[in-house]
Amino acid sequence: MTSVAIDDEPLALELIKNYAGQLPGLELVKIFNDPIAGVHFLKSKPVDLLFIDINMPDISGLDLVRSLKVKPLIIFTTAYKDFAFDGFELEAIDYLLKPFDFDRFSKAVQKAQDFYSFKHGAQTDTEESLFVHSEYKLIKIPISQIEYIESLEDYIRIHLTNAKPVLTLMSLKKVCEKLPHDKFKRIHRGYIIPVSKVKAIANRKVLLTSGKELPISESYLQFIQEWKNS
Known part of the structure; x- marks a missing residue:
């Protein structure tokens, strides 16, 4: 550099x-x-x-x-x-x-x-990461550590495995563009989830491996079929 x-x-x-x-x-x-x-x-x-x-x-x-x-x-x-x-x-x-x-x-x-x-697409390790600004600094988040992402109007809260959530000024749409499309899906206007951490789906709700339960909204019901076929 x-x-x-x-x-x-x-x-x-x-x-x-x-x-x-x-x-x-x-x-x-x-x-x-x-x-x-x-x-x-x-x-x-x-x-x-x-x-x-x-x-x-x-x-x-x-x-x-x-x-x-x-x-x-x-x-x-x-x-x-x-x-x-x-x-x-x-x-x-x-x-x-x-x-x-x-x-x-x-x-x-x-x-x-x-x-x-x-x-520049040349990460020095094999771990895919998401970079966000939070608390006046740039934070590197391994995407494997993301449990789910929650919308809070102009902000999003990124819930992590074994770490406190990260709050950043960004829309859910914007963060969705930064994540691998095959690994993360939007299930609600307020939530994005990693597909690999879906344990079960019932009654229009996703149960994550962490035990967290999140709703699937009408606009994103196609995710249920996509998950069944994956």
């Missing part, structure tokens, strides 16, 4: 340069303490990942990211906690609060590398 760092603090840039140099698979192409110069570079030479401070003179990191037509993956680096929600809205990979150490930096980069591989 190619990357660029933009920060008005020279010491912060040197730290990122030092940390990036220790990570395989990450090339730090350029560093900028002038955000305007950084914008011009990114518009002419897009990169895969951008490390960027938020509170800078002339233009904030948030506005800089918004100005880019071709957006790289974003890791915000800042001394202020108050901008976490803004970073979430821009779908940042991670949000590093200064001062951060090498371990925290490398974990953020690993998230970016995982998501980059996912987007």
Whole structure:
């Protein structure tokens, strides 16, 4: 992955340069303490990942990211906690609060590398995953761990095996598009289920292997026949 760092603090840039140099698979192409110069570079030479401070003179990191037509993956680096929600809205990979150490930096980069591989169809492991933003960070969810997905108006709740549910701002239709169509089916305007975890169907209700029972709505009754034939 190619990357660029933009920060008005020279010491912060040197730290990122030092940390990036220790990570395989990450090339730090350029560093900028002038955000305007950084914008011009990114518009002419897009990169895969951008490390960027938020509170800078002339233009904030948030506005800089918004100005880019071709957006790289974003890791915000800042001394202020108050901008976490803004970073979430821009779908940042991670949000590093200064001062951060090498371990925290490398974990953020690993998230970016995982998501980059996912987007380009080259996952490093055989486990299929779903990536969602929750609690101001990008979360990788193995699809084998999904018990069912529940709609909560503008949000969805992803119920997991042996882990607490994950809440994310997304529609049920959108998450359905991200999941393997042969492995997940919608059975109701409020629910998506993994076909492999259906134990039984009776009285227009699905019984999952976890013991959870969910309704099948009139619009999705074809699932019953599909399940019988599978």
